Each structure stands twice: as C-alpha cells, then as structure tokens.
Amino acid sequence: MKLLRYLLTALFLFTSALFVCAQGIKWFEVEPGIWKAVIGKPESFDLLKASGAIAAHAGLADMDKATFPLAESDITAKIIDGKTYLHFPLSRAEQLYGFGLNFQTVQQRGKILTLHVDNYDGKDNGRTHAPTPFYISSKGYGVFVNSARYIQVYAGTAVRTDSKNPPVLQDRNTDDNWSARPYADGVDLLVPAEGVEVFVLGGPTMLDAVRRYNLLSGGGCLPPRWGLGFTQRVQRLSTAADVLKEADAFEEKGYPLDFIGLEPGWQSKSYPCTFEWDPGRFADPSAFVRDMLKRNVRLNLWTNPYISPEASIAKAIAGYTGSHSVWVGAVADITIPKARDIFFGELSKNKIDIGISGFKIDEVDGGDEYLWPDVATFPSGHSAEQMRQTYGLMMQRYVTEQYRRRNQRTFGLVRASNGGGSSFPFVIYNDYYNHRDFITALTNSGFAGVLWTPEVRDSKNAEEWLRRFQSNIFSPMAMINAWASGTKPWTFPEVAAQVKAMAGLRMQMMPYWYSEFAKYHFKGIPPFRSMVLEDGFGNHEQSKNINDANLEANPYGKLITREVKDQYMAGEYLLVAPMFTGETSRKVILPKGNWYDFYTGKYAGNGEVIEVTPGLDKIPVYVKDGGIIPLMPAMLHAPKAGQKVDIEIRYYGNRPGHYLLYDDDGETFDYEKGAYSFREIKVEFKEGKIKGTISAPAKGKPNTVGKVTFKKVG
Ligand code: GAL
8 A cells, every 4th residue: 555655656756747847848038038937836925926026117128139048958847746846057167146145255156055034144055134046147147936935056066967067077086176066067946836937037148137137026126315315323212302412413513314213212112012102212203203304304213023912003913913923022924915904004103104214124034043933824824934035025015015105215224135126125234244244245235136235333443433434335325323332423533524524425426326226226237236247347257266175174175266255336337345444455356448546537447456555534436437427515415305406427537428317306206107317418528628418307307407517537
C-alpha cells in the first residue's frame, strides 16, 4: 500500500514537473519591453496584488523597443513537491545586481540568498528591509519574480551535472585558481508555491531594465516639493512646547526646515501603540499642528502598526487581527477591507484630518525575535510568511491612499518594502549605523525600486557629524533622526557653519531634485543609483576576485570581491563620492567623458581614477560634461503650492547642455491628470560666452518659474 502511494506520488510529481518543461514557458509581452510568464498555478496573493501597482503604460510605451533578451529555451521551470523551481541562464562574463536593498555588496553573482523581509543584521544574505525579487544582468535585462514568499536564490552558484557549460575541473593540490564556488551557468530560484508569475524586463541597457521594472510598478514616487527640503526628527517624549521651540530655533539660527518628525511620545502609549495623542504632552493637537503650519513646518508621526489593547480601536478591530501579538499588540490583517477601514480610519482621525503630513512606519520588517512568527495565522487566510513579505508594502499603499483621497501628496518613512513598491512616497531607514554601508545601500536602492536615507543620528566627533551630514544631503531624504540623541544640526559647533551651508545647498538644489524625482516617476529612472548604470563606467564593473590563499582563515578559498560601492550617481548629472571619518583623501572613478568639479567647475578627469583631497568642508561631487543643475535661492522652507521662485541654471563643461525642468503645483496629485510640464533648457558655451534658453511655460499648466539666469561654472 505504502509502496503504491509512493509510486503514485512519484508519478504525479514527475508528470507535473514534465508538464511545465514539455509545454515550455510561454512569454507574453504584457507591456512594451516586458514579458510575463505564468508558471503552474500562481497564488492569488503576490507582490503586485499587495502593492496594487498598475503599470505606467505611457512611460513604457515611450521607451525604445526591446527584444526578448534571452533564449527562451534556456529558461526552465518545474513544479515539484509544491515548489516552483526556476532556472535562468547565465553566461560566464555576466554580472548580477539587485536582489533587494543590500548594504555591503553591489555585485550579487556568487550569492546564495533567502529573500526575506527583515531588519538588516549585518549580512547580505537576502534578509533585508526590501528583499525585492528583481535582478539585473550586466547583459542588460532584468528578471522579476512576483511572489510574496521567501524565495531561495542561487545566483550563479548551483552547478548542474548536465550543464552544457560546466566549470573547469581543477585540482586543489596544484591549481591556484581552484575555487570553492566554481562557475555555474544559471540563476536558480526556488519559490515555495505551486506556481508563480515571472517577468523578464528588456534592455538593451541595465538602466533600461531598471526603468521598466519601476514603470511596471507604477513609476517611481513623486514627493511633494516640501519632502525634498530638510527634516528633523525630535527626541522621543518631546512635548508640543518642545517641538515649537525646536522649530523656532531652526528659524532663528537660519537652518532650513520643512517638516519635523515626532518619535514615540506623541501617542498616549507606544510599543504597542494607541494611535491617540497623549493629552499631557499634546493637549490640543489641532492647535499645535496649526501653530507649526504657521511656521511653515509640517509634521510627520512615528508609529508602528501594533495595536495596544488600550487603543480605542482595539475592540472594533479584534475580529480582524492575527493569532499572535507583537509586544502584546494586535496585528491587523490589513488585507481585509474592514480592518483597513478601522486602522487607517484611526490614522486619519485627528491626525491626517488635522494636517499631519505623513508617517514613519516603523518595525514592519522584523526581526524574528519580536515580529509575529511564521506559525501565526491571519483571518484572511494569508500566511504569516506572505504577511511578513508584504506588510510594509501594504502600509505604504494604504497610507498613500488616505492622502490621495484628499488630493494631497505625502512623503514619509518606512522600514520595509518589497517588489511593486516603487511608486510609494516612502524612504527606507534603519537602526544600523555604518556610514560606508549606508552609502552602499544608497547605490543599491536604485536596483530595488526603493528610496533609502543614510540618516544622521549622532556622532563621535564633529568630523563624523559633518561627513555623515554631507552624504545625507545628497540622498532622497535629508534628515537628522534625533529620536534618542536629541542632536540638532548645530550640535557640533566646530562644524555648525558647514552643516548650515550644506543644508542651504539642499534647498538650493530643490529644482534639480524635484525634476529628477519627476524623471523617476514618468521615466522610471532612479534618482539615486549605482555607478554601473552609468554609461562609460563599464571598465570597472568587473570584480577583481582575489583568492585568499590563507588556508587556515579561508579553507574553502572563498573569493574576495573588490567592487565600487562608495560612490554613486545622484540625478542625471552628478557623481557623489562621500568622504568617511578619518579620511583626508579618496579615490574617485570617473566614467568616460569629461567630468567637472561641482563647486568650482574645474576639469576633473575623463575615464580615470583620480585621487582627491577635498578638505573637511566638502563632499566630492562631479558633474558630467554639459551638465545642467537648476538652483533656487536657499530658502528656509520649500516654496508653497504655486509660489514662483527664481532659477539659476548652472552649466558645466563644454558640450551642449540639455535639461528637462519639471514643474507642477508641488503638492497635489493633479500632475496625474496632466497638470505639469517639463520645460526644456538648452545651454551652449562658445567663445567664452554662455547662451541659454528655456522653453516657454506650457499654457494652462502650473508655472512656478520666476526669473531665469544662466551661469557657467568654472
Ligand atoms: C526604531 C527606529 C528609530 C526610532 C525608534 C523609536 O525602531 O528605527 O528610528 O524611531 O524606533 O523608538
């Protein structure tokens, strides 16, 4: 009997595996340059369902045509034992990028990962805040696996015995190049479900594949203008009076400030949360918000989603929560509409309703020791695993929806995201505080369809404070998170003036940042991205693998990879190369083409490695030949909706310059209905003279551009 059952199961598994192979995988071009295959029976809940992403068709249609980038017969899928086995080809010289928000590595070939939403714990092993199941190949295509499961990835590490391109046999006794990780000709993914939707994103360049992924996810987010100013998160347990005083101090001292974040303490109880104002610290929340808005400073509220038994919504939501608690708080099953009505209704009441501009959604990532366990169940029937992979994504979606309903943009923070989340106006942050790794995360964020802030919290000394601040200014959210430290921009008097100058520069650059975010939204181009996505950087994309011959320390000859992870592109024209504490000089790799110093306009190099000694006051930044950086005056607050500001167009180098300056009302979603324009800027520099033009404002569209002047830098 047992044997028969065994034979039948074996037969079933064999035929179902065969089924997928024999049929081959059918790829359909679902959007221009994006092909989808449905393998087996995909689950009804996946990343794109959780995010509700609707592909930005217009942006995709606007891109050049692409052809299917792989040999279809080289892609295989099998379903065995309730799991989907995916295999994608990989050639010898190919490098891989992506697989989520990694902190220490950019190149992913040779990795074994489990893509799992988690608080980053110091290892690039797939457990991270945004483990987006999307990878990009140096051959110029991408693959996205639309599953809300923990996915196992063998990124060029699974060596098949039937491979047509097997690794070369080597003898460890005599071959110095023997490696514990021989070459493997594929990317293998194991999805614990009986089917999955897979997307192949065409190039021809890596950036094209990234753009298609972001556009598939709805296009990148477009923050309100004020979101790109400066934000301070005040110390926990601050009172309304403390916060007003802090805002006044910024104004008096002349430091820009667009929004203040309240950390734990605004609620009557936190961990778990009541979502209600603490009457002692905030006696009259509406009056407080009004007072802040009078100062042109918005408010953002920290919260985690775990519901205190003492919260006023506790009773109403009780039927819609998971089987396990987090810090004794209930976890709402926000896949259920009724649970959402209650939960997001509470976030609206007395919060969004009275003018709160956004939220910091904390602790939706993990760690395992406090989050709901994988044995938890949820009333909707979604598994704990699916909820873990998507909770951050869904929180972003439904918070954004609250604001969208009011035709008001938001810009907030979140600690977890996943595939399909590019359009959400949230920036990821964490508690890990390694400046170098923060920069690597910034470069990787552009592969993962997320934004990341290398936030500044505290520092051992003035040098570290300034160095961290400088790179934070060239990031999606310029922020001090003083929730524990109570630091202010001027905390280190030795560098207070430099910090102020950097914060002023952030404000001046608002037209640039805003235009670059518009390109993220409409064209899918990540505003902050890795150097390998830049033309002319190719020479440096190969890793130099060094076989550490120390047998004691490295018995399996693990390869040590050298890669570029400490410099990145910021917008169309800028290359940023942060300095780290203790450094007085650093190497910068300039891609091919002429590059110029951002501050002086002086020629810096072309396709070469330069050594720079910028001094403490400066973060090295370089501008591409013909680069255009539109600036506004260093105002203390972002311009209000419709407010006109003068623009100084800075031009670098000699090549004819071209730029698309984005404009809209800066605060509403009307741009989605066409109330925006890209104004074309052209600059030429001939015989020592600069000649610049800007196209006329589009009729009937918001026009916030005042006087325009042109300046050649250098
Ligand atoms: C942490 C978060 C910090 C801060 C703190 C408040 O989880 O990462 O930024 O908000 O909670 O308790």
